[in-house]
Amino acid sequence: MASLYLSTCRAPVNIAVIKYWGKEDERLIIPTNDSLSLTLSIDDLCATTTIAASPDFSKDRLWLNGKEESTSTERIQNCLRAIREAAASRSSSPNPEWKLKIISENNFPTAAGLASSAAGYACLVASLKNLYGLEGNYSSVARKGSGSACRSMFGGFVRWHKGIQPDGEDSIAVQVAPSSFWPEIRVIICVVNDVKKDTGSTSGMQRSVETSELLKYRIAEVVPRRIEFMAKAIAEKDFDTFARITMQDSNQFHAICQDTYPPIRYMNQTSWDIVSMVHKYNSKHGSNKLAYTFDAGPNAFLFCLEENVPEIVEVLRTQFPSDSTDFIRGMYSDDIARKTNLSSALACELTPLPPGSLKYVITTRAGEGPTPIQEHLTIE
Protein backbone atom coordinates (compact mmCIF):
# COMPACT_ATOMS: atom_id res chain seq x y z
CA MET A 1 0.00 0.00 0.00
CA ALA A 2 1.51 3.33 -1.08
CA SER A 3 0.28 5.48 1.79
CA LEU A 4 -2.58 5.52 4.20
CA TYR A 5 -3.76 8.48 6.22
CA LEU A 6 -6.09 7.90 9.20
CA SER A 7 -8.21 10.26 11.28
CA THR A 8 -10.64 9.40 14.08
CA CYS A 9 -12.89 11.70 16.11
CA ARG A 10 -15.65 11.40 18.67
CA ALA A 11 -18.55 13.84 18.40
CA PRO A 12 -21.40 14.64 20.79
CA VAL A 13 -25.16 14.68 20.71
CA ASN A 14 -26.84 18.05 21.35
CA ILE A 15 -30.29 18.82 22.64
CA ALA A 16 -32.08 22.01 21.61
CA VAL A 17 -33.71 24.27 24.19
CA ILE A 18 -34.89 26.63 21.42
CA LYS A 19 -35.92 24.28 18.64
CA TYR A 20 -35.04 24.20 14.96
CA TRP A 21 -38.17 23.21 13.07
CA GLY A 22 -38.47 24.37 9.46
CA LYS A 23 -36.22 25.09 6.52
CA GLU A 24 -36.05 28.11 4.25
CA ASP A 25 -33.93 26.11 1.81
CA GLU A 26 -34.40 22.33 1.76
CA ARG A 27 -31.29 21.49 -0.26
CA LEU A 28 -28.84 23.78 1.54
CA ILE A 29 -30.55 23.16 4.91
CA ILE A 30 -31.01 26.80 5.84
CA PRO A 31 -33.41 27.05 8.81
CA THR A 32 -36.40 29.34 9.25
CA ASN A 33 -35.16 30.47 12.68
CA ASP A 34 -32.15 30.51 14.99
CA SER A 35 -31.94 27.71 17.56
CA LEU A 36 -29.98 27.11 20.75
CA SER A 37 -28.77 23.86 22.28
CA LEU A 38 -26.66 22.21 24.93
CA THR A 39 -23.98 19.77 23.81
CA LEU A 40 -23.94 16.59 25.89
CA SER A 41 -20.86 14.81 27.22
CA ILE A 42 -19.23 12.30 24.86
CA ASP A 43 -18.54 10.13 27.93
CA ASP A 44 -22.13 8.93 27.85
CA LEU A 45 -23.35 9.42 24.26
CA CYS A 46 -21.20 9.84 21.17
CA ALA A 47 -20.53 8.96 17.57
CA THR A 48 -17.06 7.76 16.60
CA THR A 49 -15.83 8.02 13.01
CA THR A 50 -12.60 6.81 11.45
CA ILE A 51 -11.65 8.01 7.98
CA ALA A 52 -8.92 6.39 5.94
CA ALA A 53 -7.55 8.03 2.76
CA SER A 54 -5.36 6.21 0.28
CA PRO A 55 -4.49 6.43 -3.43
CA ASP A 56 -5.21 2.66 -3.51
CA PHE A 57 -8.94 3.06 -2.77
CA SER A 58 -11.07 2.99 -5.92
CA LYS A 59 -14.23 4.61 -4.52
CA ASP A 60 -15.57 6.29 -1.38
CA ARG A 61 -17.17 3.75 0.98
CA LEU A 62 -19.10 4.13 4.21
CA TRP A 63 -20.00 1.74 7.07
CA LEU A 64 -22.57 2.83 9.66
CA ASN A 65 -22.77 0.70 12.80
CA GLY A 66 -21.13 -2.18 10.93
CA LYS A 67 -23.32 -2.07 7.81
CA GLU A 68 -22.15 -0.71 4.47
CA GLU A 69 -24.27 2.22 3.28
CA SER A 70 -24.24 4.27 0.09
CA THR A 71 -22.14 7.44 -0.04
CA SER A 72 -24.14 8.80 -2.94
CA THR A 73 -26.87 10.53 -0.90
CA GLU A 74 -27.02 14.27 -1.52
CA ARG A 75 -26.27 15.08 2.14
CA ILE A 76 -23.10 12.97 2.32
CA GLN A 77 -21.97 14.19 -1.08
CA ASN A 78 -22.47 17.83 -0.03
CA CYS A 79 -20.33 17.33 3.09
CA LEU A 80 -17.56 15.46 1.23
CA ARG A 81 -17.49 17.99 -1.61
CA ALA A 82 -17.33 21.04 0.68
CA ILE A 83 -14.45 19.62 2.74
CA ARG A 84 -12.53 18.40 -0.31
CA GLU A 85 -12.83 21.84 -1.92
CA ALA A 86 -11.56 23.52 1.26
CA ALA A 87 -8.68 21.02 1.48
CA ALA A 88 -7.79 21.49 -2.20
CA SER A 89 -7.73 25.28 -1.89
CA ARG A 90 -5.25 24.95 1.00
CA SER A 91 -3.12 22.28 -0.76
CA SER A 92 -3.74 20.02 2.23
CA SER A 93 -2.51 16.48 2.46
CA PRO A 94 -3.56 13.80 1.99
CA ASN A 95 -4.53 14.56 -1.60
CA PRO A 96 -8.26 15.45 -1.44
CA GLU A 97 -8.82 13.48 -4.66
CA TRP A 98 -7.93 10.20 -2.98
CA LYS A 99 -10.93 8.06 -2.13
CA LEU A 100 -12.01 7.50 1.47
CA LYS A 101 -13.17 4.66 3.68
CA ILE A 102 -15.46 6.00 6.41
CA ILE A 103 -16.41 3.87 9.41
CA SER A 104 -18.89 5.33 11.88
CA GLU A 105 -20.49 4.01 15.05
CA ASN A 106 -22.76 5.30 17.79
CA ASN A 107 -22.17 4.17 21.38
CA PHE A 108 -25.92 4.26 21.98
CA PRO A 109 -28.66 2.25 20.29
CA THR A 110 -29.99 4.10 17.23
CA ALA A 111 -33.30 2.45 18.09
CA ALA A 112 -33.43 4.50 21.30
CA GLY A 113 -34.40 7.43 19.05
CA LEU A 114 -31.67 9.74 20.30
CA ALA A 115 -30.14 12.38 18.04
CA SER A 116 -27.83 10.07 16.10
CA SER A 117 -27.76 12.06 12.85
CA ALA A 118 -26.50 15.22 14.60
CA ALA A 119 -23.62 13.37 16.26
CA GLY A 120 -22.98 11.33 13.11
CA TYR A 121 -22.64 14.23 10.65
CA ALA A 122 -20.69 16.36 13.16
CA CYS A 123 -18.33 13.41 13.57
CA LEU A 124 -17.97 12.95 9.81
CA VAL A 125 -17.09 16.62 9.30
CA ALA A 126 -14.81 16.79 12.36
CA SER A 127 -12.91 13.67 11.23
CA LEU A 128 -12.54 15.05 7.68
CA LYS A 129 -11.38 18.40 9.06
CA ASN A 130 -8.83 16.58 11.21
CA LEU A 131 -7.73 14.36 8.29
CA TYR A 132 -6.87 17.35 6.09
CA GLY A 133 -5.60 19.52 8.96
CA LEU A 134 -8.21 22.24 8.38
CA GLU A 135 -8.80 25.02 10.93
CA GLY A 136 -11.84 27.18 11.61
CA ASN A 137 -15.61 26.92 11.86
CA TYR A 138 -16.88 24.08 9.66
CA SER A 139 -20.36 24.01 11.19
CA SER A 140 -21.90 25.14 7.89
CA VAL A 141 -20.59 21.91 6.34
CA ALA A 142 -22.03 19.74 9.15
CA ARG A 143 -25.31 21.63 8.61
CA LYS A 144 -25.44 20.30 5.05
CA GLY A 145 -25.52 16.77 6.50
CA SER A 146 -28.27 17.43 9.05
CA GLY A 147 -29.30 20.85 10.32
CA SER A 148 -28.94 20.07 14.02
CA ALA A 149 -25.45 18.58 13.38
CA CYS A 150 -23.96 22.07 13.06
CA ARG A 151 -24.60 22.63 16.79
CA SER A 152 -22.68 19.43 17.69
CA MET A 153 -19.50 21.06 16.28
CA PHE A 154 -19.08 22.93 19.58
CA GLY A 155 -19.29 22.17 23.28
CA GLY A 156 -21.48 23.84 25.90
CA PHE A 157 -24.33 26.16 24.87
CA VAL A 158 -24.43 26.69 21.12
CA ARG A 159 -26.50 29.00 18.94
CA TRP A 160 -27.18 28.24 15.30
CA HIS A 161 -27.59 31.58 13.50
CA LYS A 162 -29.86 31.12 10.52
CA GLY A 163 -27.86 33.70 8.56
CA ILE A 164 -28.95 35.95 5.72
CA GLN A 165 -26.89 34.80 2.73
CA PRO A 166 -28.78 32.79 0.08
CA ASP A 167 -25.84 30.35 -0.23
CA GLY A 168 -26.07 29.53 3.51
CA GLU A 169 -22.40 30.28 4.17
CA ASP A 170 -23.31 32.41 7.20
CA SER A 171 -25.78 29.84 8.54
CA ILE A 172 -23.37 28.66 11.21
CA ALA A 173 -23.20 27.53 14.81
CA VAL A 174 -21.37 29.61 17.40
CA GLN A 175 -20.59 28.74 21.01
CA VAL A 176 -22.54 30.93 23.46
CA ALA A 177 -20.87 29.56 26.63
CA PRO A 178 -18.49 26.65 27.21
CA SER A 179 -19.66 23.67 29.29
CA SER A 180 -17.40 24.85 32.13
CA PHE A 181 -19.44 28.06 32.41
CA TRP A 182 -22.37 26.33 34.13
CA PRO A 183 -20.83 23.03 35.29
CA GLU A 184 -23.71 22.10 37.61
CA ILE A 185 -26.17 21.50 34.75
CA ARG A 186 -27.21 17.86 34.40
CA VAL A 187 -29.26 16.11 31.74
CA ILE A 188 -31.41 13.06 32.45
CA ILE A 189 -32.60 11.29 29.33
CA CYS A 190 -35.73 9.20 29.77
CA VAL A 191 -35.84 6.53 27.07
CA VAL A 192 -39.50 5.73 26.59
CA ASN A 193 -40.79 2.34 25.50
CA ASP A 194 -42.31 2.87 22.09
CA VAL A 195 -42.19 0.77 18.96
CA LYS A 196 -44.02 3.11 16.61
CA LYS A 197 -42.07 4.61 13.69
CA ASP A 198 -42.17 8.40 13.87
CA THR A 199 -42.50 10.85 11.00
CA GLY A 200 -38.86 11.79 10.34
CA SER A 201 -37.84 15.33 11.24
CA THR A 202 -36.96 16.23 7.64
CA SER A 203 -40.39 15.43 6.22
CA GLY A 204 -42.20 16.50 9.40
CA MET A 205 -40.77 20.01 9.38
CA GLN A 206 -41.35 20.35 5.65
CA ARG A 207 -45.04 19.62 6.20
CA SER A 208 -45.15 22.11 9.10
CA VAL A 209 -43.62 24.85 6.90
CA GLU A 210 -46.26 24.15 4.23
CA THR A 211 -49.30 24.00 6.51
CA SER A 212 -48.84 25.42 10.02
CA GLU A 213 -50.01 28.97 10.72
CA LEU A 214 -48.59 28.69 14.23
CA LEU A 215 -45.11 28.05 12.81
CA LYS A 216 -45.29 31.38 10.91
CA TYR A 217 -46.09 33.16 14.18
CA ARG A 218 -43.29 31.31 15.97
CA ILE A 219 -40.72 32.31 13.33
CA ALA A 220 -41.77 35.97 13.14
CA GLU A 221 -42.71 36.73 16.74
CA VAL A 222 -41.67 34.11 19.25
CA VAL A 223 -38.15 32.85 18.52
CA PRO A 224 -36.43 36.25 18.00
CA ARG A 225 -37.62 37.38 21.44
CA ARG A 226 -37.37 34.07 23.24
CA ILE A 227 -33.83 33.27 22.13
CA GLU A 228 -32.57 36.54 23.64
CA PHE A 229 -34.31 35.76 26.96
CA MET A 230 -32.77 32.31 26.85
CA ALA A 231 -29.27 33.68 26.20
CA LYS A 232 -29.74 36.06 29.14
CA ALA A 233 -30.96 33.26 31.45
CA ILE A 234 -27.84 31.25 30.56
CA ALA A 235 -25.52 34.25 31.04
CA GLU A 236 -27.08 34.85 34.48
CA LYS A 237 -27.24 31.12 35.35
CA ASP A 238 -30.91 31.68 36.12
CA PHE A 239 -32.11 28.05 36.17
CA ASP A 240 -35.75 28.89 36.92
CA THR A 241 -36.05 31.01 33.75
CA PHE A 242 -33.89 28.64 31.69
CA ALA A 243 -36.20 25.77 32.69
CA ARG A 244 -39.41 27.70 31.97
CA ILE A 245 -38.32 28.81 28.49
CA THR A 246 -37.03 25.31 27.67
CA MET A 247 -40.41 23.77 28.54
CA GLN A 248 -42.38 26.49 26.75
CA ASP A 249 -40.33 26.07 23.60
CA SER A 250 -40.73 22.30 23.59
CA ASN A 251 -44.47 22.74 24.11
CA GLN A 252 -44.70 25.19 21.22
CA PHE A 253 -42.80 22.85 18.92
CA HIS A 254 -45.23 20.01 19.71
CA ALA A 255 -48.18 22.38 19.32
CA ILE A 256 -46.87 23.18 15.83
CA CYS A 257 -46.72 19.46 15.12
CA GLN A 258 -50.40 19.24 16.04
CA ASP A 259 -51.12 22.36 13.94
CA THR A 260 -49.45 20.68 10.94
CA TYR A 261 -51.89 19.19 8.45
CA PRO A 262 -52.17 16.20 8.58
CA PRO A 263 -50.96 16.49 12.19
CA ILE A 264 -47.81 14.91 13.58
CA ARG A 265 -47.62 13.32 17.03
CA TYR A 266 -44.27 12.63 18.63
CA MET A 267 -45.10 12.58 22.35
CA ASN A 268 -46.95 9.57 23.72
CA GLN A 269 -48.77 8.91 27.01
CA THR A 270 -45.50 8.28 28.87
CA SER A 271 -44.10 11.59 27.55
CA TRP A 272 -47.15 13.35 28.96
CA ASP A 273 -46.79 11.47 32.27
CA ILE A 274 -43.25 12.89 32.45
CA VAL A 275 -44.58 16.40 31.76
CA SER A 276 -47.05 16.07 34.67
CA MET A 277 -44.35 14.66 36.93
CA VAL A 278 -42.02 17.62 36.19
CA HIS A 279 -44.74 20.20 36.89
CA LYS A 280 -45.68 18.44 40.16
CA TYR A 281 -42.03 18.36 41.18
CA ASN A 282 -41.57 22.05 40.44
CA SER A 283 -44.72 23.11 42.23
CA LYS A 284 -43.63 21.19 45.38
CA HIS A 285 -40.37 23.13 45.24
CA GLY A 286 -42.02 26.47 44.50
CA SER A 287 -39.71 27.13 41.52
CA ASN A 288 -38.50 25.33 38.41
CA LYS A 289 -35.87 22.83 39.51
CA LEU A 290 -36.51 20.51 36.57
CA ALA A 291 -37.29 21.07 32.87
CA TYR A 292 -38.35 18.76 30.07
CA THR A 293 -37.85 19.00 26.36
CA PHE A 294 -38.91 16.53 23.65
CA ASP A 295 -37.60 16.25 20.08
CA ALA A 296 -39.13 14.32 17.19
CA GLY A 297 -39.90 11.30 19.39
CA PRO A 298 -41.37 10.35 22.78
CA ASN A 299 -38.11 10.45 24.80
CA ALA A 300 -37.78 13.18 27.43
CA PHE A 301 -34.60 15.17 27.99
CA LEU A 302 -34.70 16.58 31.51
CA PHE A 303 -32.46 19.40 32.71
CA CYS A 304 -31.64 20.06 36.36
CA LEU A 305 -28.78 21.11 38.62
CA GLU A 306 -26.43 18.55 40.15
CA GLU A 307 -27.76 19.05 43.69
CA ASN A 308 -31.22 17.82 42.66
CA VAL A 309 -30.17 14.71 40.72
CA PRO A 310 -30.50 12.15 43.57
CA GLU A 311 -34.01 13.34 44.41
CA ILE A 312 -35.08 13.45 40.77
CA VAL A 313 -33.74 9.96 40.11
CA GLU A 314 -35.78 8.76 43.11
CA VAL A 315 -38.86 10.54 41.73
CA LEU A 316 -38.34 8.72 38.42
CA ARG A 317 -37.96 5.36 40.17
CA THR A 318 -41.14 5.95 42.17
CA GLN A 319 -43.19 7.15 39.21
CA PHE A 320 -41.85 4.60 36.71
CA PRO A 321 -41.21 1.30 38.51
CA SER A 322 -38.81 -0.99 36.67
CA ASP A 323 -37.39 -4.51 37.18
CA SER A 324 -34.31 -3.62 35.20
CA THR A 325 -31.00 -3.84 37.05
CA ASP A 326 -29.52 -1.08 34.91
CA PHE A 327 -32.51 1.27 34.87
CA ILE A 328 -30.29 4.23 35.78
CA ARG A 329 -27.33 4.48 33.40
CA GLY A 330 -24.62 7.05 32.73
CA MET A 331 -22.66 9.12 35.20
CA TYR A 332 -24.82 8.47 38.30
CA SER A 333 -24.91 4.93 39.59
CA ASP A 334 -27.95 3.35 41.21
CA ASP A 335 -26.13 3.41 44.55
CA ILE A 336 -25.87 7.18 44.72
CA ALA A 337 -29.50 7.59 43.83
CA ARG A 338 -30.76 4.91 46.23
CA LYS A 339 -29.62 6.85 49.29
CA THR A 340 -32.26 9.54 48.86
CA ASN A 341 -35.57 9.46 50.66
CA LEU A 342 -38.36 11.47 49.10
CA SER A 343 -40.26 13.84 51.30
CA SER A 344 -43.69 12.42 52.10
CA ALA A 345 -45.30 15.46 50.44
CA LEU A 346 -43.57 14.65 47.17
CA ALA A 347 -43.96 10.87 47.45
CA CYS A 348 -47.74 10.99 47.92
CA GLU A 349 -48.10 13.06 44.73
CA LEU A 350 -46.54 10.31 42.66
CA THR A 351 -48.76 7.39 41.73
CA PRO A 352 -46.59 4.64 40.26
CA LEU A 353 -47.33 4.06 36.57
CA PRO A 354 -47.46 0.61 34.91
CA PRO A 355 -43.99 -1.00 35.09
CA GLY A 356 -41.88 -0.82 31.96
CA SER A 357 -43.19 2.40 30.39
CA LEU A 358 -39.69 3.86 30.74
CA LYS A 359 -37.00 1.58 29.26
CA TYR A 360 -34.10 3.23 31.05
CA VAL A 361 -32.67 6.56 32.08
CA ILE A 362 -29.29 8.01 31.06
CA THR A 363 -27.77 10.54 33.44
CA THR A 364 -25.26 12.87 31.82
CA ARG A 365 -23.88 16.40 31.73
CA ALA A 366 -22.79 19.09 29.29
CA GLY A 367 -19.62 18.42 27.35
CA GLU A 368 -17.15 19.46 24.69
CA GLY A 369 -17.33 19.49 20.91
CA PRO A 370 -15.73 16.88 18.61
CA THR A 371 -12.42 15.47 19.82
CA PRO A 372 -9.73 13.63 17.84
CA ILE A 373 -8.71 10.28 19.33
CA GLN A 374 -5.91 7.84 18.57
CA GLU A 375 -7.84 4.53 18.59
CA HIS A 376 -9.13 3.89 15.08
CA LEU A 377 -12.23 1.86 14.22
CA THR A 378 -11.86 -1.13 11.91
CA ILE A 379 -14.36 -3.05 9.81
CA GLU A 380 -15.06 -6.47 11.34
Ligand code: DP6
Ligand atom coordinates in the same frame (compact mmCIF):
# COMPACT_ATOMS: atom_id res chain seq x y z
C1 DP6 B 1 -36.78 18.32 16.63
O1 DP6 B 1 -31.53 18.18 12.23
O2 DP6 B 1 -32.81 16.00 12.33
O3 DP6 B 1 -34.49 17.73 16.90
O4 DP6 B 1 -31.96 19.12 9.10
O5 DP6 B 1 -33.72 17.64 8.16
O6 DP6 B 1 -31.65 16.63 9.14
P1 DP6 B 1 -32.65 17.79 9.18
O7 DP6 B 1 -33.39 17.71 10.59
P2 DP6 B 1 -32.82 17.46 12.05
O8 DP6 B 1 -33.97 18.15 12.92
C2 DP6 B 1 -33.92 18.21 14.30
C3 DP6 B 1 -35.16 18.78 14.83
C4 DP6 B 1 -35.33 18.71 16.33
C5 DP6 B 1 -35.09 20.07 16.97
C6 DP6 B 1 -33.66 20.52 17.10
O9 DP6 B 1 -32.74 19.69 17.25
O10 DP6 B 1 -33.47 21.76 17.09
